[in-house]
Amino acid sequence: MGQAKKRGSLEERIKQAQERQDNFYGINTSVEHIREELGLPEDAEPIGYVIHLPDQDEFVAEIIDTDMAFSVAYAKVPKMAKTYDEPELAIADAKKITKHKLLVCVLFESSEQYMINDIWANY
Known part of the structure; x- marks a missing residue:
């Protein structure tokens, strides 16, 4: 237990572990390449990057991150x-x-x- 305390609080250790495990497996994939691979229709336009919760089949709609609260x-x-x-901005929030x-x-x-294609995972 003493060694863990030297590395910081539980929250700090979780953050450090997440930073080490980036899991950004789509970094070299262009949006056009994804469109071709998935065989998307010609009128399929990329809207941007989103955060998806696959188990709940929900999407992050809003994040409030202040000194007082995180919701x-x-x-x-x-x-x-x-x-x-930018995918990096979505990953930072995720x-x-x-x-x-x-x-x-x-x-x-x-x-x-609507169609989605994942490029990063936290698991």
Whole structure:
């Protein structure tokens, strides 16, 4: 127990472990490559990057991170998801959420449906 205390609080040790385990397996994949691999329709447009909870089939809709509080709101539909322009920004927010299995995904919208493809996981 003394060794663990020397490395910091439980929260600090969890954060350090998460930073060491990045799991960003889609870093070299372009959005166009994902579109081709998935065989998405021509009208499927990339909307941005989203954080998806696969077990609950929900999306992160809002994150409030202040000195006083940390809260996350979730949405069932991808249209309500918080979108990011850069995957690194989505991953940085996803790393703050430690209670769930998470995927950072590219979100596509076509005339018929939304589609996601994961590029990062925290598990």
